[in-house]
Amino acid sequence: MTAGLYGPDSAARAAGTEAAAGAGAGAESAAAGTGTAAGDGGLWFDGRAADQVTPDGTRFTDGHGREVVLRGFNVSGETKLHENRGLPFANTADARASAEALRDLTGGNTVRFLLSWAYAEPEPGRVDEAYLAAVTEQMGAFLDAGLRVYPDFHQDLYSRYLFHEDSWYTGDGAPRWAVEAGGYPREFCGVCVHWGQNITQNEAVMDASRDFWHNRVLETEAGPLGVQDAFLATAEKTMAHLKEHLTEDQFAGIAGFDPYNEPHAGTYEDGEDSRSWERDTLAPFYERFRARMDAAGWQDKPAFLEPNMFWNSNIGFQHEEGGFLDAGRLGPRSVFNTHFYDQRAISGILMPGKARDGQNLGDFEKVRERSAATGVPAVVSEFGHPLNGLTADKAPTVLKAMYQALDSRLPGRDWWRRAAESGPVLSAQQWQWDLYSGRHRELMNGNPDKVLTEGDAWNDEDLSAVERDASGEPVLRQDERLLDRLYPTAVSGRTLAFVYEDRSRDGDRTLTWNRIPDDLPHVAELTGSGRYGLLVWRSDAPDGGAEEAPTELHLPRGFDPERTVVVSDLGTAAGPPPYAADGRTARHPVATAPEAGGTDARRLLLSPPAAGEEGGEPGGRLHFALIAEGTAPAPPELREEARRELAGWAARAGFGG
Structure with a gap:
């Protein structure tokens, strides 16, 4: 040596x-x-509990019990x-x-x-x-x-x-x-x-x-x-x-x-x-x-x-x-x-x-x-x-x-x-x-x-x-x-379905393999020609406690936080706000934050209301979130119509009770 x-x-x-x-x-x-x-932008749920992964049946979970990809x-x-x-x-x-x-x-x-x-x-x-x-x-x-x-x-x-x-x-x-x-x-x-x-x-x-x-x-x-x-x-x-x-x-x-x-x-x-x-x-x-x-x-x-x-x-x-x-x-x-x-x-x-x-x-x-x-x-x-x-x-x-x-x-x-x-x-x-x-x-x-x-x-x-x-x-x-893909990095519950249309290119040809059906016209209008993804998951927290860590998705660099559109049963947002410092006790249904580790990467945070809070329910609730790049205008009325369409689609899709 x-x-x-x-x-x-x-x-x-x-x-x-x-x-x-x-x-x-x-x-x-x-x-x-x-x-x-x-x-470096670390939040209350970051650190060792978030970093460690453990096999839990056929999925990985972190120290908060979230499903990890x-x-x-x-x-x-x-x-x-x-x-x-x-x-x-x-x-x-x-x-x-x-x-x-x-x-x-x-x-x-x-x-x-x-x-x-x-x-x-x-x-x-x-x-x-x-x-x-x-x-x-x-x-x-x-x-x-x-x-x-x-x-x-x-x-x-x-x-x-x-x-x-x-x-x-x-x-x-x-x-x-x-x-x-x-x-x-x-x-x-x-x-x-x-x-x-x-x-x-x-x-x-x-x-x-x-x-x-x-x-x-x-x-x-x-x-x-x-x-x-x-x-x-x-x-x-x-x-x-x-x-x-x-x-x-x-x-x-x-x-x-x-x-x-x-x-x-x-x-x-x-x-x-x-x-x-x-x-x-x-x-x-x-x-x-x-x-x-x-x-x-x-x-x-x-x-x-x-x-x-x-x-x-x-x-x-x-x-x-x-x-x-x-x-x-x-x-x-x-x-x-x-x-x-x-x-x-x-x-x-x-x-x-x-x-x-x-x-x-x-x-x-x-x-x-x-x-x-x-x-x-x-x-x-x-x-x-x-x-x-x-x-x-x-x-x-x-x-x-x-x-x-x-x-x-x-x-x-x-x-x-x-x-x-x-x-x-x-x-x-x-x-x-x-x-x-x-x-x-x-x-x-x-x-x-x-x-x-x-x-x-x-x-x-x-x-x-x-x-x-x-x-x-x-x-x-x-x-x-x-x-640089949208994907669920940590899900507070069980992932039931996920899709991402990256609209990546083969030379000068844009590849679009996932087309939104005609019976979801407002969803199609909202996504426009941009990239989008949809996550469907079911909370499995026993009581929806206030300490439950949020569901996280990585936001690609092209998803400008000020223009990103989110349509979810949790709420809708055009330009989700930053996750606030008091997020441990005050819920922020849809928010963004830097990825842990001090880099420029960003994430989307989705937090259902806790049991006992307004709108809160016990664990087991079905959730969905559409995340769009924001290439098309997304006024509040369009987001609300898209939310109604997605709620109806999720109810018909057969995700089970």
């Missing part, structure tokens, strides 16, 4: 010096005891590269700038934060404290910006050290010592047109993966080590370091841990198939990881468990049975964690043309079904589409179709007619958020003659939603209407 490897601030913290102890990001928030720095990005594919030694960022300042940009430009509230086993344990049995210190500081920057975080020890194709200097491909994950001790054959993939084919065609990758799952004992300079044992020991030390060095307020924002990215057997043993491998090999590994979480002080944090990576592939020859079909109920401290990439769309052959309304509903319905069957919440921790290459022109429609399917199980053409079937809103993190997109300097597999600078600088991928402009400021690479 050297002071210059990950920066002097990291080395100081690793040594436990007084300077490092006082310099940790989030010290102000720890002193304030609110989870947000003083003066986790949306955001993966941070970041930079971790796969050597240029910043397995860190997502070159320094903590870049991490802070990235976190603030993610919050401001997209309204994301959660990130999947990539870690590297190779850099955490560069020598067998020894963790690099400087690496862990740098990880902690960079993670702290996201937590201080009001983002929840769940770490992920990332791997692809097992390890970059399996690949030679002239290889067409590379990997990430396991340390060099684990590969050298394994004695694997020279890697070769044959006729592979995509790097993912190495998983099932490259003997070196397949053998190494099999050894990990069977905990092969390797002869190392530290003596015999089971390769899985070594990984688990490093994971425990990493979690213990984070628990010790994050402040209590920061640690409250840790949503859990993703033990292993995209698991696959490598090769199946005689008589074994993908389902039995999940049951007999993958599940015991997760039990071992859970024990390490508990030993590190993460007893209250869930494990984000990924099934066999091919369980939901939408290409027939790649599909394998799985998705924890034989697992039954996963347990109260678990999350069903999966990925989805539309391989048909990426191929360019199996899906000619652009994505359409309802394109991916079936794919994401499988996720909802597995969530219900396993009895735990679901998260789609990776999804996306290439922004460069042969099928890049499909990206605007493919991403819109995916977000549509995350929001609802219905196509836009049917939503108003069948809204009671809309289903739960899924949590998800898009791949990816790489501040250095297009500005890398990565020596592929250490080869000085193969310096990668473009895209993600990894296996020809280019999926980052962000980049830096000429002045160094983070800017979006995709339509802001697509990425």
